[in-house]
Amino acid sequence: MIKVGVVGTGFIGPVHVEALRRIGVKVKGVLGSSPEKSRQAAQNIGLERGYSSYAEMLSDPEVAVVHLTSPNRFHREQVLQALEAGKHVVCEKPLGMNTQETKELVAAAQQYPELVTAVNYNLRFYPLCLQAREMVRRGEIGEVFHVKGSYVQDWLLYPTDFNWRVLAEDGGELRAIGDIGTHWLDLVTFITGLEVEEVMADLYTVHPIRQRPPAGSVETFSGKKGSREAATEPVKITTEDYASVLLRFAGGKRGVLTVSQVTAGRKNRIEWEIAGSERALAWNGERPNELWIGERNAANRTLIRDPSLLEGEAAHYTSYPGGHNEGFPDTFKQLYRAVYADIKAGKPSKNPLYATFEDGHKELALCEAILESSKKGKWIKVRY
Ligand code: SOE
Numbered sequence: 001m002i003k004v005g006v007v008g009t010g011f012i013g014p015v016h017v018e019a020l021r022r023i024g025v026k027v028k029g030v031l032g033s034s035p036e037k038s039r040q041a042a043q044n045i046g047l048e049r050g051y052s053s054y055a056e057m058l059s060d061p062e063v064a065v066v067h068l069t070s071p072n073r074f075h076r077e078q079v080l081q082a083l084e085a086g087k088h089v090v091c092e093k094p095l096g097m098n099t100q101e102t103k104e105l106v107a108a109a110q111q112y113p114e115l116v117t118a119v120n121y122n123l124r125f126y127p128l129c130l131q132a133r134e135m136v137r138r139g140e141i142g143e144v145f146h147v148k149g150s151y152v153q154d155w156l157l158y159p160t161d162f163n164w165r166v167l168a169e170d171g172g173e174l175r176a177i178g179d180i181g182t183h184w185l186d187l188v189t190f191i192t193g194l195e196v197e198e199v200m201a202d203l204y205t206v207h208p209i210r211q212r213p214p215a216g217s218v219e220t221f222s223g224k225k226g227s228r229e230a231a232t233e234p235v236k237i238t239t240e241d242y243a244s245v246l247l248r249f250a251g252g253k254r255g256v257l258t259v260s261q262v263t264a265g266r267k268n269r270i271e272w273e274i275a276g277s278e279r280a281l282a283w284n285g286e287r288p289n290e291l292w293i294g295e296r297n298a299a300n301r302t303l304i305r306d307p308s309l310l311e312g313e314a315a316h317y318t319s320y321p322g323g324h325n326e327g328f329p330d331t332f333k334q335l336y337r338a339v340y341a342d343i344k345a346g347k348p349s350k351n352p353l354y355a356t357f358e359d360g361h362k363e364l365a366l367c368e369a370i371l372e373s374s375k376k377g378k379w380i381k382v383r384y
Contacts, residue, residue, distance in 0.1 A: 002343060003028040005057040005087075007078060008069030009041035011220040012092060016067045016120075017045055019332035025065075025340055031057050054078060058085040065116075065343060068092055071164045072171045072178070076101040079117075083108050088116040088343050090336075094182055095119050095360030097172045099368055099383075102361035109357045116342045118335075119360035121186040123270065124353065125334035127305050127326060128291040130314035132274070132281050133191040138311070141276030144192050147247070149272035150258040151180040155221050156241060157262045159207040163220055166210055168238050174367045175239030177203075180270070181259040181370075182363040186355060188272055189362075194249035196366060198381050203240035203374040206262050210237050245370055248379075289325050313353060 002025055006013050009032035017027045029049025032038040038050035051057040057066070058081060065088040068078050076096050082089045089109075096102040109117040123129065135141055155161060164170040165179055172178045189195060212233040241262045247255035260266075271284035280294035289305040306322025307315055317334040320326055338354045348356070365384045373380040 001026060002064050002340070003062045004065045004067060005029055005031065005051065005060065005063040006067045006069065007031045007054065007057070007074075008067075008092075009033075009037055010069070013041070013067075013069040014045055015329060015332055016069060016090075017047070019329060019336055020067075022333045023336055023340060025336065028060065028063055029057065054081065058082065058087065064088060065090065067120075069120075072097055073169065076105060079105050080108055083112050083115060083117075086112075086115070090118045090120055090339060091360070092120045093186075093355075093360065094172065094178045094363055094367070095357060096364060099361065099364045102357070102364045106357045106361050114347055116339060116348045117357050118339050118352075119355040119357065119363075120332075120335070121183060121190075121355040121359070122328075122331040122335045123183050123187045123285070124190050124355065125317055125331040125338075126283075126285070126288050127307075127310060127314050127318035127334075128283055128288065128303070129187060129191060130312075130317055130353075131291060131303070131305075131310050132283060133193075134310075134312045134314050135281065136192055136274070136276075140279065141274065141281055142278030143276060144194060144249075144253055145275045145277065146253060147188050147192065147249075147255040147272060147274050148257075149184060149188065149255075149270070150260075151184045151270040152258070152260040152263040152266040153180065153268050154264050154266050155261065156207075157264055159209060160211045160213070162210050162212050162235075165220070166237050166239055167235075171239065172367070173239065174203075174371055176241060176259045176261045177243050177245075177370055178367055180261070181243060181245070181257065182367065184257055184259070184270055184272065185366055186359065186363055187270070188255070188274075189249075190355075191272075192249070192253075192274060194251065194253055195362075195384075196247050196249055196255070196382055198248040198379050199366065199369045199373050200246040200379045201370040201373040202244050203371070204242040205237060205239065206241040208237055209234050211235070240374075243370070243374075245373075285328075288327055317353075 031051045035052035042050035066082040068091045243259045245257045273282040282292040291303040293301040369380045369382040
């Protein structure tokens with residue numbers, strides 16, 4: 001039986017654990033930022049082991065797969081060690097801090113062709129995003145002309161909202177783009193099959209000073225209503241709260257993306273709209289069970305997620321009958337169905353639906369082009 005070790009006990013580590021349980025994969029234990037946190041988390045979520053170190057997790061012969069949900073700055077080292085220990089790896093996004101790291105990780109993964117390596121771009125597995133991809137591939141929307149969309153949140157709205165992600169040394173030079181913008185970019189390129197060739201970006205740090213609370217960092221999304229009053233140590237912030245990016249895709253197709261982590265009331269809203277020569281499609285993550293289909297010469301339609309109405313991969317990666325909503329936690333479950341099918345088969349499949357390390361590397365190449373464009377104020381070609 002395949003057993004798993006999960007690194008990280010914050011917001012997303014337990015989401016991985018829950019999703020793995022739902023597909024019958026046994027999670028052996030977790031690793032937090034201290035042995036005490038590991039033990040606590042293991043107890044809270046009912047796992048056998050709270051490891052006291054990463055080395056201890058890797059030397060557990062029962063652990064065949066490692067899920068990394070640690071801060072971005074640890075990914076490189078943890079991935080390399082896991083591969084060396086012969087473990088399959090599922091790494092949270094972004095894969096690394098920069099393309100130097102992600103190139104190294106792509107090369108390292110190639111050294112272990114029998115190991116499955118994936119980046120956790122879970123949004124690909126919303127059934128209606130898979131359906132949109134299927135419709136684009138079947139030519140149902142015609143030629144794609146342009147894409148617009150956004151990913152906006154509010155959990156970093158106040159200068160007193162603090163988390164490791166706001167620090168360039170922990171999360172990378174780009175924050176809003178790296179953290180949520182790459183989700184959007186991965187999703188849209190996955191659906192349309194179009195690679196981004198050039199970008200023109202404008203980044204804005206709304207809060208160049210944030211207040212670090214007494215306890216140091218704060219878990220993602222744990223901001224309390226009163227967090228405004230918790231001001232303590234002022235910290236200089238260089239990562240962006242907001243970004244707007246113009247995109248030129250392969251074949252001259254156009255796009256525009258807005259990203260913000262300071263939009264009050266938008267808890268976690270991702271949306272995209274794809275305009276084609278025959279139809280348009282639109283979707284947003286707050287209403288994930290509805291796909292809008294725009295018509296020129298007929299009434300617009302809304303496709304409500306229902307396995308019997310979906311096609312291809314979309315029909316395969318959905319579990320509940322129509323009217324029984326599938327949401328955020330389900331995307332992790334569906335993603336792991338795809339990843340663990342490969343792990344059980346004993347090797348990665350050729351063009352998997354899940355994001356590979358190559359895909360993870362592409363996102364960092366995009367991040368670097370976006371940063372360069374914002375600094376230079378001009379269009380930049382993406383160097384993949
Ligand atoms: C924080 O911005 C975050 O947790 C991201 O890191 C996730 O990828 C996204 O799903 C929700 O927001």
